[in-house]
Amino acid sequence: MSSTAHRTSPAPKTSRGxxxxxxxxxxxxxxxxxxxxxxxxxxxxxVLFLLVLLVTTxxxxxxxxxxxxxxxxxxxxPEQAGARAAILGSVWVIATTAVMTIPIGVAAAVYMEEFxxxxxxxxxxxxxxxxxxxxxxxxxxxxxxxxxxxxxxxVQRNIVIAGAIALSLLILPVxxxxxxxxxxxxxxxxxxxxxALGATQWQTTxxxxxxxxxxGIATGSILALSRAMGEAAPLLVLGxxxxxxxxxxxxxxxxxxxxxxxxxxxxxxQEEFHQLASATSILLLVLLLAMNAVAITIRNIYEKRW
Amino acid sequence: xxxTMPAAPATDDVxxxxxxxxxxxxxxxxxxxxxxxxxxDIFYGDFKAVSNVSLxxxxxxxxxxxxxxxxxKSTVLRSLNRMNDLIEGARVEGTITFxxxxxxxxxxDPIEVRRRIGMVFQKANPFPxxxxxxxxxxxxxxxxxxxxxxxxxxxxxxxxxxWDEVKDKLKDSGLGLSGGQQQRLCIARTIAVRPDVILxxxxxxxxxxxxxxxxxxxxxxxxxDFSIVxxxxxxQQAARVADRTAFFTALSAEGSGDxxxxxxxxxxxxxxxxxxxxxxxEDYVSGxxx
Amino acid sequence: MSITTTRGTAAAALSSPTGSRHFKAxxxxxxxxxxxxxxxxxxxxVATTVGIVVSxxxxxxxxxxxxxxxxxxxxxxxxxRFAEASFGVLPLITATAWTTxxxxxxxxxxxxxxxxxxxxxxxxxxxxVLKPVLExxxxxxxxxxxxxxxxxxxxxxxxxxxxxxxxxxSVLAAGLVMGVMIVPTIASISEDALSAVPMxxxxxxxxxxxxxxxxxxxxxxxxAVSGIVAAxxxxxxxxxxxTMIVAMAAGQQARMVAGPLEQGQxxxxxxxxxxxxxxxxGSLEYNTxxxxxxxxxxxxxxxxxxxxxxxxxxxxxx
Numbered sequence: 001m002s003s004t005a006h007r008t009s010p011a012p013k014t015s016r017g018x019x020x021x022x023x024x025x026x027x028x029x030x031x032x033x034x035x036x037x038x039x040x041x042x043x044x045x046x047v048l049f050l051l052v053l054l055v056t057t058x059x060x061x062x063x064x065x066x067x068x069x070x071x072x073x074x075x076x077x078p079e080q081a082g083a084r085a086a087i088l089g090s091v092w093v094i095a096t097t098a099v100m101t102i103p104i105g106v107a108a109a110v111y112m113e114e115f116x117x118x119x120x121x122x123x124x125x126x127x128x129x130x131x132x133x134x135x136x137x138x139x140x141x142x143x144x145x146x147x148x149x150x151x152x153x154x155v156q157r158n159i160v161i162a163g164a165i166a167l168s169l170l171i172l173p174v175x176x177x178x179x180x181x182x183x184x185x186x187x188x189x190x191x192x193x194x195x196a197l198g199a200t201q202w203q204t205t206x207x208x209x210x211x212x213x214x215x216g217i218a219t220g221s222i223l224a225l226s227r228a229m230g231e232a233a234p235l236l237v238l239g240x241x242x243x244x245x246x247x248x249x250x251x252x253x254x255x256x257x258x259x260x261x262x263x264x265x266x267x268x269x270q271e272e273f274h275q276l277a278s279a280t281s282i283l284l285l286v287l288l289l290a291m292n293a294v295a296i297t298i299r300n301i302y303e304k305r306w
Numbered sequence: 307x308x309x310t311m312p313a314a315p316a317t318d319d320v321x322x323x324x325x326x327x328x329x330x331x332x333x334x335x336x337x338x339x340x341x342x343x344x345x346x347d348i349f350y351g352d353f354k355a356v357s358n359v360s361l362x363x364x365x366x367x368x369x370x371x372x373x374x375x376x377x378x379k380s381t382v383l384r385s386l387n388r389m390n391d392l393i394e395g396a397r398v399e400g401t402i403t404f405x406x407x408x409x410x411x412x413x414x415d416p417i418e419v420r421r422r423i424g425m426v427f428q429k430a431n432p433f434p435x436x437x438x439x440x441x442x443x444x445x446x447x448x449x450x451x452x453x454x455x456x457x458x459x460x461x462x463x464x465x466x467x468x469w470d471e472v473k474d475k476l477k478d479s480g481l482g483l484s485g486g487q488q489q490r491l492c493i494a495r496t497i498a499v500r501p502d503v504i505l506x507x508x509x510x511x512x513x514x515x516x517x518x519x520x521x522x523x524x525x526x527x528x529x530x531d532f533s534i535v536x537x538x539x540x541x542q543q544a545a546r547v548a549d550r551t552a553f554f555t556a557l558s559a560e561g562s563g564d565x566x567x568x569x570x571x572x573x574x575x576x577x578x579x580x581x582x583x584x585x586x587x588e589d590y591v592s593g594x595x596x
Numbered sequence: 597m598s599i600t601t602t603r604g605t606a607a608a609a610l611s612s613p614t615g616s617r618h619f620k621a622x623x624x625x626x627x628x629x630x631x632x633x634x635x636x637x638x639x640x641x642v643a644t645t646v647g648i649v650v651s652x653x654x655x656x657x658x659x660x661x662x663x664x665x666x667x668x669x670x671x672x673x674x675x676x677r678f679a680e681a682s683f684g685v686l687p688l689i690t691a692t693a694w695t696t697x698x699x700x701x702x703x704x705x706x707x708x709x710x711x712x713x714x715x716x717x718x719x720x721x722x723x724x725v726l727k728p729v730l731e732x733x734x735x736x737x738x739x740x741x742x743x744x745x746x747x748x749x750x751x752x753x754x755x756x757x758x759x760x761x762x763x764x765x766s767v768l769a770a771g772l773v774m775g776v777m778i779v780p781t782i783a784s785i786s787e788d789a790l791s792a793v794p795m796x797x798x799x800x801x802x803x804x805x806x807x808x809x810x811x812x813x814x815x816x817x818x819x820a821v822s823g824i825v826a827a828x829x830x831x832x833x834x835x836x837x838x839t840m841i842v843a844m845a846a847g848q849q850a851r852m853v854a855g856p857l858e859q860g861q862x863x864x865x866x867x868x869x870x871x872x873x874x875x876x877x878g879s880l881e882y883n884t885x886x887x888x889x890x891x892x893x894x895x896x897x898x899x900x901x902x903x904x905x906x907x908x909x910x911x912x913x914x
Contacts, residue, residue, distance in 0.1 A: 032809040039717065042709025043726060046783075049776050050733050056748045057740065107637035115631055116638070119394070128904075130641050135830065135900045136893065137837020139864055140648060142871070143889045147651025150877050169644055176641070189431035193492070196389060197444035197499055198421030202627045207447065212434060223735075230737025233839035233864070237871040237885075259739040259840070266743045266844055274747055281740045292735050296728065407618050415621035422618060 057285070061278030069279050073245040074261065078272035081265075083280045085244040089160070089255035092248045094229050096164035097171070102221050104168075105175030106210075112176070113183040114205050134173035141169045142237030149238075158239045161251040166234040171224040178220020182213035215302035222295040226288045232259035258284045335572075336364030336550065340533045341386060341423075341503060346400035348381050350393065355381050356567040359400075361552055363503070368525060368534045370548030370575065372541060374590065377554035378567020379537045383505050386535065387423035388416040404503070421448050424501035428508040430488035432480030432495075437463075437472050440480045440491055444499035458498060465531075466494035467524050486517025493524065497532075504528065506536040510543065522547050541591055544575065551578040553587045652893055655886035662880060668887065674850035674866070676884050683884065685891065687850045691860030694767040694853050695774060695842050696835040702775025703831050707782025708824065714783070715790035716812040734780035742844030745773035750845060754857075765847035765859035774841045778831045785830065789823020790816055822907045829903030833896045839864040863892050 026032075064078075072082025112130075116123035145166040149157045186209050194204040232240075235257060241264055244256040256264075258280055265277035339362035348356040356378035363369045371379040381390065388409060390396040402409050409419050433440050441459045445452050452458050459476070463469040468490040472483070480491050489509055496504055506525075510518040525534060525547050538544050544551050552572040556565040571578065571587045582588045660668070663683045671684015710730070714723055750769035754760045762768075793816050801811040817824070847859025848869055861869070870885045 027807045027809075029807065029809075032807050035809045035813070036717065039709045039713035042706045043713055045706060046710060046733060046776065046779050047726075047729055050729060052748075053736070053740070053744050056744065056752075060747065104637045104640060107634045108641060111631075111634035111638040115634060126638050126642060129645055131904070132897065132900055133641060133644060135833050135896060136648065137833075137839070137864065137896055139837065139839045139867055140652075140889060140893050143867070143886060144644075144648050144651045146871075147655070147886070148647065151651075172641065172644070187431075189427060189429060190433060192389065192392070192425075192427065193431040193433065193495075194443070194447070195392065196387065196420055196425035196427075197447065197495065198417055199444070199447040200417050200624060200627060202624075202630055203447045207443070208433060226735060230735070230739070232737070232739045233843075233868060236839070236843075236868050239871060259737050262739045262743060263840065263844065266739075266746060274743075277743055278747075281737075281743060284737060285740065288735055288737065289732070292731065296731075404618060409619065411619075413621060414619040416619075418619035418621070 054285070057278050057281050060275055061280075061282045064272075064275045064279035065282055066279075069276075069283065074243060074256070074264075075245075078270060078276055081273075081276055083258060083261050083276075083283070085247065086256045086258045086261035086280070087283070088247050089244065090229060090257040090259075092160045092251070092253075092255060093163045093167065093235075093257055094225055096160055096251055097167045097228050098221070098225055100164060101168040101172055101175055101224070102217075105172050105221075106179050106217060108172075109176045109179035109183060110205060110210070113180050114201065114209065130173050130176055134177065137233075138170050138231055139233040139237060141166045142234030144169065145234065146237055156254070158242060158254050159252050160248055160255050162238055163235050163240060163255060163257070164251070166238060167228040167231060170231065170234060171228050174224040174227065175221055178224065179213065179217050182216025182220065183209055185216060186212045215298050219295045219299045222291050222298075226291040226295075229257075229291070230259055230284065230288060232257070232263055235260055236263070258287075335362045336367060338365040339363055340365040340405060341535075342403050343382070343386075344401045344403075346382070346385065346398060346402060348378070348385055348390070349395075349397040349399070351395040353564055354566050356385075357557075359554075359567075359569045361569065361572055363533060363535055364549060365533055366529055366531070367549040368529055368536060368547050370544035370551045371535065371537045371554060372539070372544050372551060372590075373554035373567070373570075374556065375539065376565055376567070377556045379552075379554045380507055381567065382554070383507055383535060383537045384425075386503070386505055387420050387425055389420070389425060391416055421499055422501050423503040423505060424496035424499060425505040425507065426489070426492050426496055426509050428511055430485060430492050430512070432483070432488050432491050434479065434481055436477045437480050437483070437491060438476040441495050441498050444495060448499055450499065462494045462498040463491075465497050465528070466490045467520065467527075468494055484517070486513050486520060489513060489517070489521060490524065493521075493528075497528075501532065503533045503535065506534065508537050508539060511539065518543070541579075545579050548575045551575040553578060553582075553584075553590060555586055555590070648893065652886050652890040655883040656890040658878075659880070659883035659887040662883075663887075672852055674861075676870075676881060681880075685863075685888065687852050688861060688863045688866055688888065690853045691767060691842075691846060691850070691865070692836060692862040694856065694860065695771040695846055695862055696832065698768060698771025698856060699775035699778055699835045700828070700831065702772055703778035703782050703835075704828055706775070707779045707827070707831070708786055710779065710783040711786035711790055711824075711827075712812055712817065715787045716808065716816060730780040730783055733776070734784075736777075738777065738838060738840040739844070741773050741777050742770075742841040745769045745841055745845035749773055760857055762857040763847075763859055765845055766857050767842075767846050767853055767860050768856035770842045770844075770846035771856070773845065774835055774838055777838070777841065778834055781834060782827045782831045785827035786820070786824045789820035789827070792823070793819045826903050826907045829899055829906070833899045833903075836899070837864060837892065837896055839868050843868040863888050867892075 068080070068082045070082065070087060071084055072080060073085050074083070075081040112123070112127060116126070118124060145162055146157060148165075149162055154162075190208050190212065191204055194208045195201070199207070240256055240260045242254065242256065244254055248255045262277045262280045262284070265273040265280070268274075341363040343359050343361045346356065346359045347354060359382055361382075371382060373379050384390040385398050385402060386409075390398070398410055404419070404423065408414065409423075433443060435443070438459055441462050442455050445455065445458060460469060460473075463472060468487060471487060480488065483491060493504075510521050513521065522543065525536070528534060536544075536547065550573065553570045554567050555570050556567050558565055571582060571584045573583070578587060579591050582591060668683050668685055670686065671682060672686045673682040673684045674687040675682045714726060718726065746765075746769070749772060750762070750764070750766055754762055754766065754769060797815055797819060798811050801815045806814070842862045842865045846862060846865055848861055848865065849859055850861040850866060853860035867885055867888055870881065876882060
């Protein structure tokens with residue numbers, strides 16, 4: 001490990017001859033080495049923490065990580081309990097969230113980047129507003145959805161569409177920001193080339209800018225959805241912490257999700273339920289890592305085409 | 307065929323006005339202009355980038371705009387097909403006409419302006435699409451009624467002297483071509499929408515001499531069908547291709563460091579290079595300045 | 597050449613009367629509809645903000661018709677479900693302050709250190725390995741962090757290994773883990789700010805004989821301070837609003853927290869637990885949820901506004 005630190009420390013080629021004079025401090029003065037070590041330790045701690053978290057979760061959950069977890073419903077007997085309803089619930093909620101968020105987020109970002117006149121105060125207000133929304137705590141989005149459902153007199157709040165609305169509100173700013181970045185990375189020459197041929201602004205956006213932004217939009221959307229998939233707080237407020245022992249079949253069905261199921265099992269006293277929580281965590285982490293891998297792969301493949 | 311210029315006497319209103327406003331300017335206007343600027347000022351916000359330019363662009367002629375950097379020649383070019391509409395705060399005063407119609411008129415659609423007055427940029431900017439789709443893009447977006455797109459693509463690529471090099475790889479990406487080929491693809495793409503005027507903004511500045519020569523040959527051919535306005539920083543290029551040349555320079559405004567571009571002299575190219583009327587032109591073309 | 601263009605002689609065209617002969621505007625109704633649809637999508641984000649404010653304020657106003665605002669903000673007993681109910685929010689605030697404070701003590705040095713290392717020291721190849729690690733750290737669901745804080749940090753590390761005098765929960769375990777959760781946020785935004793410092797500043801410093809440490813700490817970090825402050829403030833607002841870690845590991849008892857090894861219920865922790873109970877719409881208990889929610893929203897909004905202001909002011913200075 002210390003050899004890594006050594007290698008990454010920059011070789012003081014230019015000052016090597018002068019260092020012996022003691023006149024120049026050089027890159028290997030005690031203070032410089034201490035600072036370098038401290039900086040390196042910061043990253044090392046983060047990496048170590050990640051490793052410990054993954055290893056303990058894996059060790060705790062490995063006994064319960066079996067087909068039962070995927071095929072069985074929740075039960076009061078830990079030996080028979082599984083997360084089937086939660087897994088399907090997550091799929092339903094995230095798919096619904098994706099269908100709602102991506103078109104709206106992309107449309108809003110396209111408006112802000114390509115059509116909004118930034119001299120107008122209301123367009124600047126929209127931008128500041130999106131910045132602020134990105135910093136709103138996730139649990140607030142649960143409260144908002146709860147408030148809307150109450151206003152609409154909907155008694156059964158723990159339904160797929162309600163959960164998806166809460167998560168959509170949560171990740172909408174993320175999708176907008178990612179899409180804006182992707183759009184901004186399309187060189188202006190492409191837009192000018194298109195406009196100079198007599199294309200309208202919308203034709204330019206639809207036929208040139210958006211196709212070129214697809215990889216960035218896909219990466220950002222997948223990362224945003226993976227965040228939604230791991231989120232539990234807003235769903236908790238909607239009352240998702242219920243005993244669901246059936247597969248959801250429509251967006252108006254009740255649901256649970258993997259994070260909610262993990263929370264549920266973690267808050268029980270028995271050790272076996274903690275193991276089930278860890279097993280569900282493993283599954284969740286594997287799925288999220290897969291989504292992240294897809295997103296990063298897309299980004300790397302299409303990076304820097306200009 | 308247009309190389310011999312009838313030197314029209316400056317009795318016209320426009321020319322007379324110009325003569326007054328910028329003394330020392332020698333003007334011989336084309337007898338058959340397709341576009342004209344009259345007393346054009348161009349602003350970026352409060353900054354006056356170009357002042358009081360009056361120019362005519364001859365039908366099926368090549369007009370070159372030359373001058374030191376910062377003299378506003380590119381700004382003038384971009385005002386000719388309203389590309390500077392896209393720059394926030396850009397504003398054109400005075401009149402710019404295409405066949406007598408003001409292109410900044412109230413009821414004028416800038417999209418239609420750009421369809422009739424195409425543009426080739428400094429850096430080749432092919433779309434990240436196939437060669438075929440690059441050429442077919444303009445006709446498609448403008449809803450041109452085309453009997454056979456294949457034929458239009460072929461004729462445009464032929465006109466841009468690119469067909470023989472790419473006919474077997476029309477489905478390949480336009481980004482895979484060499485720099486000179488990319489620039490000719492951009493010219494083919496512009497030709498495909500059949501504009502009347504082609505504006506070229508230093509089209510050879512990033513090309514090697516051989517690729518540059520090919521584009522210059524191409525321009526001579528294109529002149530049969532199109533009126534061309536080219537901005538170039540290369541005086542030899544202007545001398546080689548242009549029928550007429552306009553020399554711009556930048557003047558410092560009083561009291562501020564802002565430099566405003568002005569038209570110094572506009573004349574048949576041979577006159578600009580052999581017998582310039584203005585000392586500044588002579589200094590520039592003889593390499594003593596800029 | 598088979599290009600045929602349809603045009604007469606230009607001279608003839610010039611002599612004809614002016615009008616929109618060449619550039620008649622096409623009406624493009626489809627595009628106008630599309631642009632309105634795009635604008636509508638952008639306005640939905642504004643509607644979201646309005647929705648947040650309205651849906652929090654209406655029940656909160658109902659709450660404050662029954663409970664005095666002063667009693668709410670300055671009362672030190674939080675017992676909304678007891679027969680002798682009391683609605684002093686200070687216990688929730690002290691717990692939030694403890695978990696937030698502890699998490700910042702962890703996250704700010706670690707995040708900043710990692711950012712300086714990645715931006716000023718690490719070679720491209722090292723960065724390529726380490727940045728995804730931070731991304732993975734940022735992608736771990738908070739419920740997994742919460743489980744780790746509860747079952748490993750608190751019960752194994754604190755109680756078994758260190759034999760600390762603590763119960764099943766503590767604000768220290770929650771704050772510590774939450775701090776690591778925030779590290780990627782602070783690290784990535786700070787690193788962006790550090791990388792944006794022009795190379796010429798570093799070269800100028802090196803040319804004066806400064807070593808890399810002096811250049812980093814005395815030149816680069818001060819030049820990037822606005823971005824770093826923004827990163828820290830964003831970290832604060834994430835810590836205040838984080839729910840699952842504190843709900844699982846900080847405890848469920850609302851009381852004034854006096855030390856890091858005590859348990860306590862944060863604002864978000866209360867909201868998570870209150871939602872578990874099936875509170876009747878319009879009841880005082882239901883409205884309490886929104887009153888705390890409004891306080892939380894206001895706090896994060898203030899923090900966020902401060903960050904925007906700091907960034908704006910510092911940006912002017914540079």
